[in-house]
Amino acid sequence: MSVHRLTLGDVLGEHRRGRPLGTAVVDGDVRLTYPELDARVNRLAAALAADGVGPGERVLWLGQNSFRVLELLLAAARLGAVCCPANWRQSADELAHVLTDLTPKVVVWEESEAVEKARGQVSLDARWVRSGEEYEAYLPAEADEPAAEVGDDAPVLALYTAAFDGRPNAALLSHSALIAHSMALLHIRQMEDGFAFLACGPLFHVGTMMFTLATFQLGGKIVFTPAYEPAEVCRLIDAEKCTQAFLFGPMIDGLVEANKDGSYDLSSLRFVSHSPEWDAMITVDDSPWCASKMGGYGQTEVGGMLTFLGLGMGGAGYAGRPSPLVHVRILDADGAEVAPGEVGEICARGHSVFSGYWNRPELNAAKSAGGWHHTGDLGRREADGTLTFIGPKLRMIKSANENIYPAEVERALKTHPAVADAAVIGVPDERFGQSPKAVVVLKDGTTATAEEIIEHVRAEIASYKKPREVEFTDAIPKRGYTPDYDALDERFGGGAYPGS
Known part of the structure; x- marks a missing residue:
């Protein structure tokens, strides 16, 4: 065993010893200290191991936010396995x-029509455990910590992202990558002893997961709620004295409306300035993270944030400077670094960079060419050394805080029996930044309304990815085999893409 090893399981063990009275998680009626969480993780690890979960095997969570996601991740950590909380x-x-x-060995799931239907579509040799009473019965009465020797370079978390070809890929993040990112975030956010994070954003999203793990790294309190609901979020902030929560513009507006009568004390929340009403309810935080309005550049493949505006406030580049634990180069198509002021691909290497995508050897080879992680995004190094994010090389739509890849929506559109061809652009949206618009060519002799096409896409993929508008046209302009998105934007009002 290396004396330099530090895994997520090791961090939990240290908190069990060093914070025996500290609250680790709160979820409804569940309140666990770090020793209690440690004991439950060992029991879960024993159950998983009995079902064949070992080094490199996968466990899958299909459900809303729950403290059980953290338990599954930590149990996988102690077995050398990988946990994936899916959307x-x-x-x-x-x-x-x-x-x-x-191909997970164990699936822990919450009842839903989509999960039931998906389960019936596949042939999978896996143990299915329903969250709740069945999950609790799955845990043995007691168990020792697993004896597995787990390297901190082993992948432990998988998050699906990057639907480059219409299907997402599972980014694998190792123990060391997650710990490194947590330490950088702890520094920029100036997280201190007693920090409490409210996980009210989805745990399949790196933005929620990165703060959950940073709070865990610190030995703070993590408060789980199944999904964002304004009044309940206000209640939890008040009751648990939360320091931070996963929030952005429209969510904050919802909290202001839910607390307009001042029923809840939100002053424990040290957060970003947003509006006079919001600022009066909370404590406006002056850490580099909050003072920069949580600015920077990131993606799942780097554990969350690659650069922080808090390290470059006042600079020319509005993505700031890289995390202290990575380094960044702006490279041209041949892998050579471009001069300051010139645009190239943002490439990185360092402690928080991911280990590649699950089961994607060709894509991994391309993404790590030359010993650098190629982010697929364009950027520019300014004269003062700060970085500017220009936009994705592969076009992406950003609606609220969700990434929507046109290729994925186009694939769903083309399964409609009346659709001959389709392309998707992002149009400015006052509330969400952008919303997807479909441009559709119908097959000869067929008819379909915009509403029918939207409902078809809703049934094929997640509802938030569906187009909010449909425009019909005779042909999709092309550049080679791909849609000419610039021409489509000009004709159909596209714009407001990330980085623009």
């Missing part, structure tokens, strides 16, 4: 893809 909002077809792609 519970996906369609049955999308969930079936995750099941067949990831």
Whole structure:
């Protein structure tokens, strides 16, 4: 065993010893200290091991936010396995893809029509455990910590992202990558002893997961709620004295409306300035993270944030400077670094960079060419050394805080029996930043309304990815085999893409 090893399981063990009275998680009626969480993780690890979960095997969570996601992750950590919390909002077809792609040994799930349907679509040799009473009965009465020797470079977390070809890929993050990112975030956010994080955003999203793990790294309190509901979020902030929560513009507006009568004390929340009403309810935080309005550049493949505006406030580049534990180069198509002021691909290497995508050897080879992680995004190094994010090389739509890849929506559109061809662009949206618009060519002799096409896409993929508008046209302009998105934007009002 290396004396330099530090895994997530090791961090939990240290908190069990060093914080015997500290609250680790709160979820409804569940309140666990770090020793209690440690004991439950060992019991779960024993159950998983009995079902064949060992080094490199996968366990899958299909459900809303729960403290059980953290338990599954930590139990996988102690076995050398990989935990994947999947997007519970996906369609049955999308969930079936995750099941067949990831081939988990154990699936812990919450009842839903989509999960039931997906389960019926695949042939999978896996143990299915329903969250709740069945999950509790699955845990043995007691168990010792597993004896497995787990390297901290082993992947432990998988998050589906990057639907480059219409299907997402599972990014694998190691113990060391997650710990490194947590330490950088702890520094920029200036997280201190007693920090409490409210996980009210989805745990399949790196934005929620990165703060959950940073709070865990610190030995703080993590408060789980199944999903964002304004009044309940206000209640939890008040009751648990939360320091931070996963929130952005429209969510904050919802909290302001839910607390307009001042029923809840939100002053424990040290957060970003947003509006006079919001600022009066909370404590406006002056850490580099909050003072920069949580600015920077990131993606799942780097554990969350690659650069922080808090390290470059006042600079020319609005993505700031890289995390202290990575380094960044702006490279041209030949892998050579471009001069300051010139645009190239943002490439990185360092402690928080992921280990590649699950079961994607060709894509991994391309993404790590030359010993650098190629992010697929364009950027520019300014004269003062700060970085500017220009936008994705592969076009992406950002609606609220969700990434929507046109290729994925186009694939769903083309399964409609009346659709001959389709392309998807992002149009400016006052509330969400962007919303997807479909441009559709119908087959000769067929008819379909915009509403029918939107409902068809809703049934195929997650509802938030469906187009909000449909434009009909005679042909999709092309550049080679791909849609000419610039021409489509000009004709149909596209714009407001990330980085623009």
